[in-house]
Amino acid sequence: MNSSLKIVWLTLLINVVAIAQENPHGNLQLPCNTCHTTTGWDSVLFDHSQTRFELSGTHKYLECATCHVVENFSDIDGDCVSCHTDFHKGRLIPECKNCHTEQSWSIFNPVKAHRNTSFQLLGKHANLDCGSCHFSEIEGEFLRLDTDCFKCHLQNFQNTTSPVHTSLGFGLRCEDCHSFVSWRPALFNEHDSVFPIFSGEHRGTWDECSDCHLVPDSYSSFSCSPCHGKSNMDSEHDDIQGYVYESQACLSCHPNGGE
Ligand code: HEC
Ligand code: HEC
Ligand code: HEC
Ligand code: HEC
Ligand code: HEC
Ligand code: HEC
Ligand code: HEC
Ligand code: HEC
Ligand code: HEC
Ligand code: HEC
Known part of the structure; x- marks a missing residue:
């Protein structure tokens, strides 16, 4: 038998067996051999990427029936929250995938978790424990924090000794003179118009x-x-x-x- 004949024969066989079997799938339109082989009803092979919901990460290794009631494959919603409880109780944006992958709920990329905010984790902030800023975090809620530097760094400002910021009348807009990387050196180029210290010989x-x-x-x-x-x-x-x-x-x- 050549191979195309073989396929026709197998297809016929499966469909004949299928007709002989009770079809448990309600009004599913797909041919039985899209998923079943001749080895038995419980061995199922299906290319899920044909659907609008790609199986990735942990989802790839789950039995069909963990997500589907096989009586009706269509009776399902692809929204993460239709199967997973929103740990964050609606506090964060609903697009779970902005911060998570299907691999695990852990955050692999802290920068990603901050991507939706106006406060990117750069410089020294990038390697801090989340709790050093979100210290009063109620589990999973991540209440927004103030992004003004002085809200977190007022103590640093008041304790400066060289230069003493308060006696120089330096304002609370740290970002005018500082980056996230370190307090020194500062961006204080005004000095150079009186006596160059950030340029020139000194x-x-x-x-x-x-x-x-x-x-x-x-x-x-x-x-x-x-x-x-x-x-x-x-x-x-x-x-x-x-x-x-x-x-x-x-x-x-x-x-x-x-x-
Ligand atoms: C989209 C994929 C898909 C198609 C198409 C499909 N099935 Fe299934 N079928 C399944 C899955 C998944 C199961 C559950 C397997 C399990 O529980 O291990 C199943 C189970 C079965 C079972 C076993 C039910 C039981 O109670 O153990 C039978 C019988 C069956 N299918 C018949 C059919 C017939 C007949 C057709 C064609 C009319 C068909 N299937 C088409 C996916 C499919
Ligand atoms: C992690 C959960 C999950 C697993 C595991 C899963 N599916 Fe799905 N499946 C879905 C979701 C969600 C949809 C709906 C996508 C959409 O249309 O929005 C879907 C859609 C389908 C559809 C299309 C239904 C339609 O009417 O368009 C079929 C058929 C299907 N899945 C079969 C299977 C089979 C067979 C397996 C096992 C090999 C399986 N699925 C495993 C979640 C899953
Ligand atoms: C149709 C149901 C369904 C949908 C929709 C769904 N999942 Fe799942 N997911 C499951 C099931 C079932 C498991 C395995 C049991 C479990 O760990 O909860 C799982 C497991 C996971 C896991 C692994 C959990 C762990 O601790 O190992 C992650 C992460 C995950 N899903 C993320 C997502 C994300 C993100 C979305 C939205 C894009 C999503 N899921 C949509 C059903 C679903
Ligand atoms: C803006 C980013 C962001 C979004 C959007 C987001 N999460 Fe999270 N999620 C986090 C962070 C941060 C954690 C804490 C991770 C850690 O401590 O490693 C977390 C933790 C989790 C955990 C793990 C809790 C545990 O047991 O440790 C689950 C489950 C979870 N999120 C589900 C969801 C679901 C479901 C959605 C969509 C409705 C979602 N998340 C949307 C940032 C986000
Ligand atoms: C240097 C301080 C700082 C650190 C460290 C920090 N955050 Fe934040 N985080 C903030 C600030 C400030 C905001 C509020 C930003 C805004 O309102 O735009 C915020 C907001 C968030 C939000 C809310 C996002 C939203 O969409 O509402 C999440 C989630 C979050 N941070 C997660 C984390 C995680 C996870 C870590 C650790 C990897 C972390 N943060 C480390 C300062 C920090
Ligand atoms: C939500 C709180 C928060 C905000 C807002 C914030 N920071 Fe920070 N920052 C921290 C924490 C916590 C640390 C680590 C502890 C420390 O060094 O004080 C840190 C560290 C730093 C460091 C490193 C200090 C060192 O000694 O290495 C610099 C520089 C810095 N921040 C600058 C800024 C600037 C500039 C802004 C405003 C654009 C800002 N920060 C806004 C919380 C914050
Ligand atoms: C007008 C410019 C200016 C502003 C605004 C400013 N600084 Fe500075 N800051 C400087 C200069 C200049 C230095 C010295 C830099 C050097 O030695 O390279 C400095 C140094 C520091 C130092 C290290 C010196 C010490 O004595 O500990 C800290 C901490 C510091 N600034 C915190 C802050 C904080 C917090 C804010 C905002 C609340 C702020 N600065 C606002 C100019 C400024
Ligand atoms: C190498 C020497 C040198 C260093 C280092 C230096 N300065 Fe100066 N600074 C001067 C000189 C010289 C003047 C006087 C210029 C004039 O009077 O025309 C001056 C003037 C000033 C003035 C103006 C004072 C006034 O009342 O007219 C301020 C403010 C100042 N410096 C702040 C700083 C700060 C802050 C730092 C550290 C970041 C610093 N200087 C480091 C040499 C220095
Ligand atoms: C009356 C003007 C005048 C005064 C006051 C003065 N200098 Fe000078 N200085 C000069 C001249 C002109 C030269 C160039 C000499 C040469 O190249 O032969 C020079 C040379 C120098 C050099 C050496 C440059 C080289 O090529 O190595 C230094 C350093 C220096 N001065 C620092 C100072 C310091 C510090 C003071 C205060 C203690 C000072 N000067 C006071 C005029 C002055
Ligand atoms: C923190 C140390 C330090 C202080 C304070 C300092 N200088 Fe200098 N100065 C240097 C160094 C280092 C050089 C370069 C090496 C050299 O020529 O001696 C230099 C070079 C110079 C030169 C020679 C430039 C050339 O072309 O060779 C002059 C002029 C000078 N300084 C003037 C001053 C004056 C005026 C003051 C006071 C307002 C001052 N310096 C304060 C460290 C300093």
Whole structure:
């Protein structure tokens, strides 16, 4: 027998057996051999991707009957919540797949869980425990938190020592001067218009604002001497008219900190 004849024969056989059998599937229109083989009624092979609901993750390994009542395959809804209880009690967006996969309910990608929010987990925030921000979390509800930096970082602001933010009148909009990555270095380019420290010769030469501003809280006073010692400077300037070893004088001859 050639193979196409064989298929016709098998098809006939199954359908004949089928007619002989009680059809348990109500008014299912598909031919019996779409799913059944000659090995027995309980071995079922069906390409589910023909339907509007693809079986992926854990779903692939389930018996048909865990989801279907075989009397009526159509009597089913593909919405996740028709089979799974909404752990979040309606608090989050209804599209479970925005955060979960069919593999497991664990979150593999924290960034994904935040994708619908205006607050992306970047820089230092990316590797924190969820609980360090959602510490009063009621299981599964994830109440939205305030996204203003100072709501979580007011303490950091008040405790700053170099520079003392409160005495400089720095505002609470941390994002004007800081990224998520670290507090230092800050983006404070305004300084460079009075005396370049983020560019020019002094870029990278200092660690703390207090390297020049020796008097805490008073940024109008500054000193050049911590790094440019007297004997060294005196010899550098031995032929310079009007030179004195005094910081205000240094600034007036070197307003940009360069030659
Ligand atoms: C879409 C796939 C599909 C099609 C098409 C299909 N079946 Fe089934 N059938 C199943 C599944 C699934 C079961 C349940 C298997 C199990 O419980 O292990 C089943 C079970 C059966 C059983 C066993 C019932 C029992 O109580 O154990 C019979 C008999 C049967 N089918 C007959 C038919 C006949 C006759 C046709 C064609 C008219 C048909 N099936 C078409 C999927 C299908
Ligand atoms: C995880 C649950 C799940 C499992 C397991 C599952 N199905 Fe489905 N199936 C569905 C859902 C949901 C739909 C409906 C898709 C839609 O139309 O929205 C569906 C649709 C179908 C349809 C189309 C019904 C129609 O009228 O369009 C058939 C036939 C079917 N499944 C057969 C099977 C068979 C046979 C198996 C086992 C091999 C199986 N399913 C396993 C969830 C499942
Ligand atoms: C037609 C019913 C049905 C639908 C619709 C359905 N599931 Fe399932 N799902 C099941 C069944 C049954 C299981 C296996 C039993 C269980 O773990 O709850 C399962 C298992 C799972 C698991 C594995 C759970 C674990 O702990 O291993 C995940 C994750 C999952 N489903 C996610 C989803 C998502 C996401 C959707 C929506 C896209 C969805 N399911 C839609 C029936 C369904
Ligand atoms: C905005 C993201 C988001 C959406 C949307 C979402 N979830 Fe979750 N879900 C989470 C997070 C975060 C967790 C906690 C995971 C963890 O602790 O690892 C979680 C946990 C779960 C758990 C596991 C609970 C346990 O036992 O630990 C289930 C079940 C669950 N979600 C179901 C759903 C269902 C069903 C939907 C759709 C109605 C849904 N989720 C939508 C973010 C989401
Ligand atoms: C650095 C602080 C921070 C960390 C760490 C953090 N979150 Fe959030 N999360 C927020 C803020 C702020 C919001 C509110 C964003 C908004 O309203 O746009 C939020 C909102 C959410 C929401 C609600 C989304 C919605 O659609 O309503 C979920 C779910 C969530 N976070 C899950 C997580 C998970 C899971 C983790 C750990 C992987 C995590 N978060 C870590 C600050 C954080
Ligand atoms: C919902 C609370 C929350 C919000 C809103 C938030 N953060 Fe954070 N942030 C944290 C937590 C918790 C940490 C880790 C603990 C710590 O270092 O204070 C952190 C850490 C940081 C760090 C790292 C600090 C270090 O020492 O390494 C920086 C920088 C930072 N945040 C900047 C910002 C900026 C800028 C904003 C506003 C755009 C912001 N954060 C908004 C909670 C928040
Ligand atoms: C006008 C700019 C500006 C604003 C606004 C600002 N900062 Fe800063 N911040 C700085 C500068 C400049 C530094 C010093 C950077 C360096 O040393 O590289 C700094 C350093 C810090 C440091 C480390 C220094 C220390 O003494 O601990 C922390 C913490 C800090 N800022 C927190 C905050 C927080 C929290 C906010 C918002 C509530 C904020 N800053 C707003 C400019 C600013
Ligand atoms: C390498 C030396 C140096 C470092 C480091 C430095 N400054 Fe300055 N800063 C100066 C000099 C010089 C002036 C004076 C410019 C003038 O008066 O024309 C000044 C002026 C200022 C002023 C203006 C004061 C006023 O009342 O006119 C502020 C505010 C200030 N600095 C803040 C900071 C902060 C914050 C840091 C740390 C991020 C810092 N400075 C680091 C040298 C420095
Ligand atoms: C935190 C240490 C530090 C402080 C404070 C400091 N400088 Fe410097 N300065 C350096 C370093 C490092 C260099 C580069 C190496 C060198 O030439 O000595 C430099 C270079 C210079 C140069 C030479 C630039 C060139 O072209 O070679 C001048 C001029 C100068 N500084 C002026 C000043 C003045 C004016 C002040 C005070 C307002 C000051 N510096 C405060 C560390 C400092
Ligand atoms: C009256 C103006 C004047 C004063 C005041 C002055 N300088 Fe200078 N400085 C100069 C001149 C001009 C040169 C260039 C000398 C040369 O290239 O031969 C110079 C050279 C330097 C250099 C060396 C640059 C090099 O090429 O290595 C440094 C560093 C420096 N000054 C720092 C300072 C500091 C710090 C002070 C305050 C203690 C100061 N200067 C005070 C005019 C002045």
